[in-house]
Amino acid sequence: MAGARPTVRRRRVAAKLVEFRERAGKSPQEAAERIGCHRTKINKIENARLGISLGELRDLLRFYEVDEPAVVDDMVSLAQRSREPGWVQRAGLARPSFTDFIDYEKSADYIRSYQSNLIAGLLQTPEYARAVLSAPPSTLGHEEVEALVESRIKRQEVWECADPPRMCVIETEAALRLQVGGRQAMRKQLEHLESMAEHPSVEVQVIPDRAGAHAGLSGSFVLFGFPNPTYSDVVCIEHRTGTLYMETQEETAEYTLIFDSLRSIALSPGDSLDLIAQVRQDL
Known part of the structure; x- marks a missing residue:
């Protein structure tokens, strides 16, 4: 229709x-x-x-x-x-494509990302990304992992554009302390996160462990907003075998409410930077 x-x-x-x-x-x-x-x-x-x-x-x-x-x-x-439900890439595909997700990163003008366990993909270092992609029980071969790492890092060229999207990232303290790739790789990742938090288009906030139960306990998600007014927001949830897309007004409104709730309990950007630096020093 x-x-x-x-x-x-x-x-x-x-x-x-x-x-x-x-x-x-x-x-x-x-x-x-x-x-x-x-x-x-x-x-x-x-x-x-x-x-x-x-x-x-x-x-x-x-x-x-x-x-x-x-x-x-x-x-x-x-x-x-194009007439199939656009909000789901079905399980059963050996290697589901994340082309839609990447296209959204390129075309969005506002990205809201909540990450409960990992550093957001657009802010990852190669070492960190490699450790994530090769974590057991991964069946990816070395060449596949390296190709995916290269693709993930290439996505970060968006920050070199003349008019990059505005991005607000909410991380948990648990994600900062999870030693993905080991202590050295994690220190380098946290240094990079601190550096990216200084980017004029990027805002990073951290939910401290002491915050207790909150609306993000059900898992990570990314909420994309677009400059074209005919395009509604899109919620993306990555899972083991693909990506779930949600586009109805009710769904995007619910996740907007969740994100705003998480922002309200997260540390300020300045205090978040202090916590990131403290966790890095503790490694």
Whole structure:
């Protein structure tokens, strides 16, 4: 339905079509004339408010001179699956793709991340990430682990952009004290966390152990906000075999409430930095 909330995959189709059209130097009006529709339809497709037929998609890709078979196949596959529930990548896949999650990191203008056990992925060092990815009973081979570490670190290039997203990270004291990769690796990770907390777009707060029971005990999550007003917030929860996406207003409102509650009991950014430094010195 045209009025339904855009799914994860429809958003990706829309974003890629805009990218291809602009790269080809075509206007929305030219795209509309190509497939024989009104310009408003192109606007709705590019805002993910309306799906696109496979015939129209293939025609636009030819018009935009997108002729790499792998790219075309990926776009067709995304369009075919765009009406499936976008909030779940099903278990059963040997290596679930986190492409949607990475795309959200790139396109979001506000990222709220609560981490109960680990340092947030966008703030991890290579050594820390390697230890996380290879933790037993991991079945990943050395090359697979290294490829994933490289990918995770490459995601951090977002902080080098001219207009990086605003990110608020809430960590638990337990996550700071968990010696992932050993004492030396953890010291280096905490040093990096302190450094990133000084980044103008990053805010880090820590929930101290003494806070007791709180709303985050059910687990970690990331809440993405987007500059496009037609895109609702998205909650992402990573698990062992994939990623759960939640996009309804009720779901995102609930997690916004949880995040705000966690912020209220966390230490201030300044006091959080002091605690991070203290934990690092204790190692």
